[in-house]
Amino acid sequence: LQAELFFYMNALVLYFLGAFRRFNITILGWLGFSAMAGLIIGYSQITPLVSGLQKLQTLLSLEYIPLFGIGICLHELYRGRCSRQVAVGLIIACFTVQWVRADSTKAIVDLVLAGIVATAIFRPVPGLASRPLLFVGAISYPLYIIHQNIGYVIIRSLEGTNCGGNIAFVLAITVALALAFLITKYVDLPAQQRLRPLL
Secondary structure, eight states: OHHHHHHHHHHHHHHHHTGGGGHHHHHHHHHHHHHHHHHHHHHOOOHHHHHHHHHHHHHTTTTTHHHHHHHHHHHHHHTTSSOHHHHHHHHHHHHHHHHHHSOHHHHHHHHHHHHHHHHHHHSOOTTTTOHHHHHHHHTHHHHHHHHHHHHHHHHHHHTTSSSOHHHHHHHHHHHHHHHHHHHIIIIIHHHHHHHHHHO
């Protein structure tokens, strides 16, 4: 979660500086810095420079900014705060930087995933608004945060018993869903209600 926490801190600072009033310029600047850092880290032989840029890259979310940028563009397009041409241009810029920073396979996978998200946002998908999916969507972030560690603890602790792998797997999912629901209801939603007036 380190990458996300740094992104949230950076986004909060930029928000208070008013940078998202012109989000397209902010994303382009962030992408440019990300591409430059990625190229220098990948090709420079100057060890202190590479080491310093790696630390800066972590602090400024540069490794993941193409992915965060895609999400911001889709959100702004969905909210009607930018034109389709601007959003498409920025998303292409994000994929270009992702291609430069990572590799073609990763960039293609990211493109497919972004396409699925964009389709779900802008075209009604039958069954997507079903109650079970809405429930999982509502608790998705706490579920994302806790599922791996909690799930592995449960599965590994049951490995030596006679319950079997499938039962351990189902039990891990059930516990993760229940905890995510409780975190959403008693921590996440109350915190949102208290913080929203302040922002």
